[in-house]
Amino acid sequence: MEFWTAFYAISFYLAILIFIGGLAYKIYQYAKTPAPLVIPTMPAPRTSSGVVIRVLSEVILFRSLFRSNLWIWLFGIMFHVALLLVLLRHLRYFTEPVWGLIVLVQPFGKYGGLIMILALFGLLARRMFVERIRYISNPSDYLMLVLLLVIGISGASMTFVTHTDIVQLKAFMLSVIYFDFFNWQSIPSDKMLLVHLAAVILLMIIFPFSKLLHAPGVFFSPTRNQVDNSREKRHVAPWALELEKTGN
Amino acid sequence: MAKAKFETPALRPYPVIPILKPDAMKGDGPFLAKPAMQESLGYPGELVDNWKEVAIAKMGDLLKKYRSLRVYLDSCVKCGACTDKCHYLIGTQDPKNMPVARQDLLRQVYRRYFTLAGKLFPKLVGAKDLTKEVLDDWYNYYHQCSQCRRCSVFCPYGIDTAEISMAAREILDSVGKGQKYCNEIIEKVYKIGNNLGLPEPALKNTLEGLEEDIKDDTDIDVRLPLDEEGAEVLLVTPSADFFAEPHIDGLIGYAKVFHQAGISWTLSSYASEAANFGMFIGSYENMRRVSLRIREAAIKLKVKRIIFGECGHAWRVAYSFLNTLAGPFDFLDQRYPIPQHICEFTNDLIKKGKIKLDKSANDHRRVTFHDSCNVARGAGMGNIPGGQFIIPREVIKACCNHFYDMPADTIHDKTYCCAGGGGLLTDDLMEVRVKGALPRMEALKHVVDNNGVTHMAAICAICKTQFSKVLPYYGFEMDQIISVHQLVSEAIILTPNES
Numbered sequence: 001m002e003f004w005t006a007f008y009a010i011s012f013y014l015a016i017l018i019f020i021g022g023l024a025y026k027i028y029q030y031a032k033t034p035a036p037l038v039i040p041t042m043p044a045p046r047t048s049s050g051v052v053i054r055v056l057s058e059v060i061l062f063r064s065l066f067r068s069n070l071w072i073w074l075f076g077i078m079f080h081v082a083l084l085l086v087l088l089r090h091l092r093y094f095t096e097p098v099w100g101l102i103v104l105v106q107p108f109g110k111y112g113g114l115i116m117i118l119a120l121f122g123l124l125a126r127r128m129f130v131e132r133i134r135y136i137s138n139p140s141d142y143l144m145l146v147l148l149l150v151i152g153i154s155g156a157s158m159t160f161v162t163h164t165d166i167v168q169l170k171a172f173m174l175s176v177i178y179f180d181f182f183n184w185q186s187i188p189s190d191k192m193l194l195v196h197l198a199a200v201i202l203l204m205i206i207f208p209f210s211k212l213l214h215a216p217g218v219f220f221s222p223t224r225n226q227v228d229n230s231r232e233k234r235h236v237a238p239w240a241l242e243l244e245k246t247g248n
Numbered sequence: 249m250a251k252a253k254f255e256t257p258a259l260r261p262y263p264v265i266p267i268l269k270p271d272a273m274k275g276d277g278p279f280l281a282k283p284a285m286q287e288s289l290g291y292p293g294e295l296v297d298n299w300k301e302v303a304i305a306k307m308g309d310l311l312k313k314y315r316s317l318r319v320y321l322d323s324c325v326k327c328g329a330c331t332d333k334c335h336y337l338i339g340t341q342d343p344k345n346m347p348v349a350r351q352d353l354l355r356q357v358y359r360r361y362f363t364l365a366g367k368l369f370p371k372l373v374g375a376k377d378l379t380k381e382v383l384d385d386w387y388n389y390y391h392q393c394s395q396c397r398r399c400s401v402f403c404p405y406g407i408d409t410a411e412i413s414m415a416a417r418e419i420l421d422s423v424g425k426g427q428k429y430c431n432e433i434i435e436k437v438y439k440i441g442n443n444l445g446l447p448e449p450a451l452k453n454t455l456e457g458l459e460e461d462i463k464d465d466t467d468i469d470v471r472l473p474l475d476e477e478g479a480e481v482l483l484v485t486p487s488a489d490f491f492a493e494p495h496i497d498g499l500i501g502y503a504k505v506f507h508q509a510g511i512s513w514t515l516s517s518y519a520s521e522a523a524n525f526g527m528f529i530g531s532y533e534n535m536r537r538v539s540l541r542i543r544e545a546a547i548k549l550k551v552k553r554i555i556f557g558e559c560g561h562a563w564r565v566a567y568s569f570l571n572t573l574a575g576p577f578d579f580l581d582q583r584y585p586i587p588q589h590i591c592e593f594t595n596d597l598i599k600k601g602k603i604k605l606d607k608s609a610n611d612h613r614r615v616t617f618h619d620s621c622n623v624a625r626g627a628g629m630g631n632i633p634g635g636q637f638i639i640p641r642e643v644i645k646a647c648c649n650h651f652y653d654m655p656a657d658t659i660h661d662k663t664y665c666c667a668g669g670g671g672l673l674t675d676d677l678m679e680v681r682v683k684g685a686l687p688r689m690e691a692l693k694h695v696v697d698n699n700g701v702t703h704m705a706a707i708c709a710i711c712k713t714q715f716s717k718v719l720p721y722y723g724f725e726m727d728q729i730i731s732v733h734q735l736v737s738e739a740i741i742l743t744p745n746e747s
């Protein structure tokens with residue numbers, strides 16, 4: 001297992017680097033690009049606290065999606081809430097001692113995995129069988145769901161069917177986290193686990209290059225995060241200021 | 249005019265999601281702008297030889313200038329929530345009129361030239377080279393978008409296809425493939441002062457004629473002043489108000505309101521246009537140039553307030569952009585909103601009892617209200633969110649006894665565009681206009697059948713022109729569309745000026 005231990009450990013470092021670096025770059029790019037005109041979809045809040053509520057209602061409740069299509073909303077919210085629970089539950093593999101909150105969500109996270117799989121199948125079915133959604137789908141849109149299903153199913157099968165050596169896995173993860181270079185604890189040789197981790201690594205790598213950018217994007221969407229105050233306040237972008245200086 | 253050769257969609261008893269008909273609206277798009285027009289707006293006269301490089305460079309430039317474009321091209325997850333929300337999809341069934349598919353026309357090129365995934369694996373992520381075919385698709389389908397932003401209401405990330413359309417049109421302009429209708433109109437504003445190319449003497453004549461008409465009608469001297477220095481208010485209104493039906497009855501309504509309120513006002517021959525087609529072509533520079541005319545007129549005429557007449561996209565530019573583009577307006581009276589909408593103005597006077605209305609004057613009408621897309625989703629009124637829905641309705645209800653709203657999913661921020669907005673109000677796009685009006689016509693039919701509605705009131709010059717044209721295609725009369733201030737005009741109780 002020496003080879004696989006090193007392979008997974010190094011892949012993890014690379015994936016984390018790409019994931020964090022890529023995401024940070026994208027967020028920097030979004031933040032830096034000016035928003036020259038005020039374009040909130042009206043009616044919009046007239047205060048910043050109103051805007052915070054508006055954005056949170058999109059992030060937590062998927063409010064616009066709810067107004068738009070109940071089926072997509074249902075599968076969408078099921079998937080994301082389940083994903084969140086599962087992610088929280090996973091923290092127990094990385095923390096020692098396990099945080100109290102994580103111990104609390106632990107039992108829910110277990111079933112979260114199943115709900116996530118169910119929701120992903122729902123989303124996949126929509127994509128395949130609804131004519132309009134099939135039309136707008138590229139191979140990557142299907143593959144993204146397949147990848148998440150691989151993660152979900154391999155993970156759930158370890159929870160409910162063939163248990164892997166959790167103690168050994170945790171030792172491996174902690175040695176990776178604490179940078180025990182080439183002194184890593186060995187990774188359990190369970191095939192399911194190797195598939196699961198490989199898929200997660202792949203997901204982290206493609207995250208900043210794919211539509212998963214919707215996660216930071218939702219916070220930067222001018223139609224959602226701008227205050228309706230344009231009659232009271234000017235919003236001249238730096239490049240537009242140049243126009244004013246040159247007198248046209 | 250002979251009706252163009254296409255089939256008007258049938259009104260459906262209840263709305264269902266349409267089946268797709270690929271390429272149903274494929275075509276060459278609207279007429280191209282002539283070289284001289286292009287050049288007066290600062291664009292190449294015709295398609296440049298290296299259009300591909302220019303287009304991609306322009307896209308790169310816009311990506312740096314507009315956060316909306318950058319975030320929206322990245323963020324779409326192809327969830328499909330927007331796919332059945334566009335009136336053009338509903339009316340034409342062409343899949344490229346689904347908002348996300350319309351965005352994808354630009355997004356496929358963005359991915360190919362600006363993203364790693366698209367550079368390495370174009371097939372996988374649906375990235376495409378910019379070919380002549382793609383360019384033609386842009387021209388055709390970005391001129392089947394009225395930039396109404398209905399899709400942005402329903403998208404979980406608020407992705408606004410109007411922003412994408414505007415960017416696409418700006419790219420098209422910058423390679424020399426501009427649209428005749430929009431660019432011709434902007435050129436006229438620069439040369440003459442308004443979209444219609446109505447010069448000052450003609451305008452003066454028209455206004456005098458209207459004063460006489462009002463006198464004949466009411467026996468009262470109501471003025472429509474032009475270029476009067478020192479007036480309290482500068483009224484900026486779409487030039488269609490000067491001569492088209494039913495717009496002109498709205499203009500008469502504004503005049504009567506000013507008269508009765510005893511507030512001096514003036515029109516400007518230099519800024520005799522509220523419309524700003526610079527927005528439709530996505531050009532900040534042109535939008536700003538048109539806006540500055542209003543600022544200049546206000547300074548020259550030494551007014552204290554600016555009020556806008558009934559025009560949808562003009563109100564979006566006025567409410568959301570004017571202060572940014574042409575401000576600061578520190579020389580105006582800060583006690584009033586800058587600028588103010590005529591409905592805000594009238595509603596205020598009604599609330600304060602400064603004008604009196606006789607509702608029974610409109611008893612022969614049963615009225616509904618069409619929320620114009622740019623007012624509903626692009627602007628506001630009053631100082632509470634949603635004022636743009638409340639205030640016009642309050643004005644209408646103060647003027648007539650019978651008011652009925654259309655079904656809830658077709659009004660307020662879910663309103664359907666008239667299908668003539670965004671620079672599509674031209675005869676060479678008649679098929680798109682008629683088909684895109686389907687959902688609004690169905691909603692109208694609903695209140696006609698259930699509430700006996702006889703008239704639909706609107707506060708947008710484009711909506712009014714568009715509906716007068718398309719209502720007959722669906723079995724209605726062209727004069728069933730009216731101005732909100734026409735209702736005011738008929739209900740207002742006039743008294744002679746004290747002085």
Ligand code: HEM
Nearest residue numbers: 058059062065072075076123144145212215218325327404
């Ligand atoms: C701020 C956090 C996030 C928000 C607000 C958010 C919101 C949404 C919404 C509203 C949708 C559309 C509905 C749907 O198709 O399910 C969506 C789709 C999707 N989200 Fe997220 N998301 C977030 C984070 C993530 C993360 C971290 C992932 C990581 C895997 C993810 C994966 C996906 C996928 C794969 C889809 C597409 C589903 C499909 O193909 O139909 N999301 N997201």
Ligand code: SF4
Nearest residue numbers: 334393394396397399
């Ligand atoms: S902005 Fe309006 S016309 Fe354009 S795609 Fe969206 S819904 Fe359709």
Ligand code: SF4
Nearest residue numbers: 324325327328330403
């Ligand atoms: S609703 Fe938004 S995210 Fe969903 S397909 Fe349409 S544009 Fe993309």
